[in-house]
Amino acid sequence: MNQLSSETFAENAKAALGDAQLRGALRHATTIFGIKRREAAASLSNWEELRSQARAIKDEVLLHLDRYLETFVTNVENRGAKVHWARDAAEANAIITRLTTERGARNVVKSKSMTTEEIHLNAALERAGMQVVETDLGEYIIQLADETPSHIIAPAIHKTKRQVAELFTTELGMPPTDDVGELTSTARVTLRERFATADVGISGVNFGIVETGTIVIVENEGNIRLTTSLPRTHIAVMGIEKLLPRFADLDVFLKLLPRSGTGQALSTYQSFITGTKRNASDEGPEEFHIVLLDNGRSRMLAHPVTRQSLACIRCGACLNSCPVYQQIGGHAYGSVYPGPIGSVITPQLMGIQKAAQLPYASSLCGACREVCPVKIDIPRLLLHLRGEISEKQPSGRRKERLAFKLWAAIMTRPKLYEKTAIAARLFQRWFKLPVRAWTTGRDLRHIEAESFREHWRRTR
Amino acid sequence: MNTGDARAEILRSIRTHLAMSSEPQIKMDLFEFPSKKAVPEVVQLFKQNLELVDGNCIVVNSGAEVEETVKRLTEGKKIASPDEPRSDLFKSEVGVTSAQAGIAETGTLVLDSSVDRNRLVSLVPPVHIAILDASRIYTTLGETLAALQSGEELSPAITFITGPSRTADIELTLAIGVHGPQELYVIINQNA
Numbered sequence: 123m124n125q126l127s128s129e130t131f132a133e134n135a136k137a138a139l140g141d142a143q144l145r146g147a148l149r150h151a152t153t154i155f156g157i158k159r160r161e162a163a164a165s166l167s168n169w170e171e172l173r174s175q176a177r178a179i180k181d182e183v184l185l186h187l188d189r190y191l192e193t194f195v196t197n198v199e200n201r202g203a204k205v206h207w208a209r210d211a212a213e214a215n216a217i218i219t220r221l222t223t224e225r226g227a228r229n230v231v232k233s234k235s236m237t238t239e240e241i242h243l244n245a246a247l248e249r250a251g252m253q254v255v256e257t258d259l260g261e262y263i264i265q266l267a268d269e270t271p272s273h274i275i276a277p278a279i280h281k282t283k284r285q286v287a288e289l290f291t292t293e294l295g296m297p298p299t300d301d302v303g304e305l306t307s308t309a310r311v312t313l314r315e316r317f318a319t320a321d322v323g324i325s326g327v328n329f330g331i332v333e334t335g336t337i338v339i340v341e342n343e344g345n346i347r348l349t350t351s352l353p354r355t356h357i358a359v360m361g362i363e364k365l366l367p368r369f370a371d372l373d374v375f376l377k378l379l380p381r382s383g384t385g386q387a388l389s390t391y392q393s394f395i396t397g398t399k400r401n402a403s404d405e406g407p408e409e410f411h412i413v414l415l416d417n418g419r420s421r422m423l424a425h426p427v428t429r430q431s432l433a434c435i436r437c438g439a440c441l442n443s444c445p446v447y448q449q450i451g452g453h454a455y456g457s458v459y460p461g462p463i464g465s466v467i468t469p470q471l472m473g474i475q476k477a478a479q480l481p482y483a484s485s486l487c488g489a490c491r492e493v494c495p496v497k498i499d500i501p502r503l504l505l506h507l508r509g510e511i512s513e514k515q516p517s518g519r520r521k522e523r524l525a526f527k528l529w530a531a532i533m534t535r536p537k538l539y540e541k542t543a544i545a546a547r548l549f550q551r552w553f554k555l556p557v558r559a560w561t562t563g564r565d566l567r568h569i570e571a572e573s574f575r576e577h578w579r580r581t582r
Numbered sequence: 583m584n585t586g587d588a589r590a591e592i593l594r595s596i597r598t599h600l601a602m603s604s605e606p607q608i609k610m611d612l613f614e615f616p617s618k619k620a621v622p623e624v625v626q627l628f629k630q631n632l633e634l635v636d637g638n639c640i641v642v643n644s645g646a647e648v649e650e651t652v653k654r655l656t657e658g659k660k661i662a663s664p665d666e667p668r669s670d671l672f673k674s675e676v677g678v679t680s681a682q683a684g685i686a687e688t689g690t691l692v693l694d695s696s697v698d699r700n701r702l703v704s705l706v707p708p709v710h711i712a713i714l715d716a717s718r719i720y721t722t723l724g725e726t727l728a729a730l731q732s733g734e735e736l737s738p739a740i741t742f743i744t745g746p747s748r749t750a751d752i753e754l755t756l757a758i759g760v761h762g763p764q765e766l767y768v769i770i771n772q773n774a
Contacts, residue, residue, distance in 0.1 A: 151754050154754050185600065187600070188596045191593070191596070206588075207592055257761070259760055260751035276750070276754070283755070302752045305752060306760050313761070334731070342747070343760045344747040344760065344761035345761040347701075347705050351701045362592065370728065376723060377723065386635075388744045390635070390747060391741060393740075394740040395738065399738050399739075404738065405702055406695065414592070420599050421599055422599075423600045424600075426603055
């Protein structure tokens with residue numbers, strides 16, 4: 123798979139900036155998403171209140187995550203489902219591979235799930251000899267193209283319909299067309315065949331309701347309903363942070379998530395799944411498994427700033443609002459989670475060394491914080507992570523640290539400041555060279571012949 | 583791969599890291615649910631919102647009219663049954679189910695799998711026809727969630743449906759009927 127690395131973010135971003143077609147697609151998509159989100163938020167009079175409530179609910183869950191998890195698991199297992207705990211990606215993949223292999227499964231249908239992307243589940247299942255097919259249209263397109271998602275809710279946002287048509291012609295033998303409806307119905311027909319023979323369905327989870335032991339999955343296409351209704355076995359993969367204490371909390375989150383993501387008042391389908399079927403004649407899978415994934419999440423609980431990252435409901439609004447994402451798209455980040463939220467969770471999930479450039483992929487403009495439905499202070503998080511990076515790699519950023527120390531020394535001493543200003547004014551032409559790292563992306567203001575203080579002394 | 587008890591280790595990790603952060607316990611505001619109002623306009627509100635998301639809404643006055651409408655919409659078409667083999671189900675042309683509730687503010691149907699075997703019939707055929715009693719329509723999402731929970735136990739599968747299946751995964755261009763039904767008809771009996 124042609125996947126970029128977070129470690130080469132600067133080069134990835136530069137390459138993306140040179141891709142006119144990509145930037146056109148991004149401009150189109152992020153503009154539409156932005157407009158729809160604003161309209162949808164404005165349709166509710168209590169939007170700000172809902173955001174605060176959502177955050178309070180998430181904070182409550184996270185501060186008592188151990189107890190909520192235990193209660194959730196008890197309630198789920200009392201209703202016939204089986205829960206598996208996975209400390210990391212390898213353990214989750216091993217559990218899911220074992221479950222599918224033991225059942226003699228060959229055909230696996232998957233619905234879109236960022237968590238399964240995070241653990242690279244498809245590769246693990248394919249190594250075990252499974253045929254895995256992504257059934258969300260966007261995910262299906264990028265699976266055929268052997269690519270990775272470039273947006274949390276619209277995985278194939280970087281592709282034009284012409285590119286999709288070419289892909290379908292090559293991979294599915296479809297006659298060339300640029301009609302989106304025809305492309306969609308071809309995918310429907312092809313994927314129906316896969317659904318008809320699937321042994322196992324694997325889904326993600328949007329919300330796990332503690333008091334009822336319910337999982338809630340939100341979608342527009344219907345492939346999640348097919349994935350969770352048709353095969354004999356359903357496996358749902360969820361991060362440990364996805365819990366909500368009460369069923370009634372959905373009144374807040376089902377208002378915020380679709381409006382923030384796609385601008386809909388409600389997504390087309392919500393599946394509320396509570397345990398396994400009760401009677402033999404009931405429809406639905408015989409077996410229901412939930413895989414709870416930690417994979418670095420519990421570590422984020424240790425600090426109030428990093429803990430916020432776990433409140434994220436994966437709506438993608440911060441991506442659409444981000445001036446950096448709008449220009450470079452998702453692939454340049456080199457991580458499963460792109461954009462502002464990706465820049466804060468990737469270093470925490472994968473280790474800060476592997477994604478040390480990402481917290482700097484932001485101008486700290488605060489647009490992400492403005493749109494976040496759970497009020498995550500992403501700029502604060504970015505600064506926190508930058509601080510950690512700077513502490514952990516003192517040698518790597520020695521010049522920057524020195525420059526800021528010098529800056530602080532000058533700014534806190536009025537006499538020294540005045541002298542430095544005079545020197546800077548005299549030598550400003552030569553001064554540009556040593557601070558090139560700063561001025562390539564920013565303007566160095568011209569220093570006037572007379573400072574305010576000097577002017578004041580002269581004219582008062 | 584790790585060995586040992588993953589459950590114990592994850593819970594220990596959560597507790598250790600939470601203990602590292604000193605934060606007062608957050609107090610929660612409990613939500614209040616408005617009681618269900620007998621609003622005569624809920625049917626109109628439901629219809630209006632369903633039509634906004636490309637669903638069809640037919641309002642009738644009696645059970646006989648419901649039957650007539652179903653007959654007209656399914657005429658000459660292969661009707662899906664939850665009992666038929668999967669290969670036949672995939673060839674069916676229309677599915678008819680009841681709906682256990684409706685949400686007027688979004689035009690949403692609520693299907694409860696413990697009442698009607700509706701999971702596949704409402705999903706697999708290209709056309710879904712749902713029959714909804716006007717008295718079961720709630721105004722808001724909050725009221726509906728409260729009503730669903732008022733029973734002893736939630737059903738194994740509850741599905742909210744708002745319009746026909748849709749996607750905008752290619753260039754954000756709307757396409758109707760990607761995996762689920764391409765057409766949705768909701769027949770509301772005003773006097774039931």
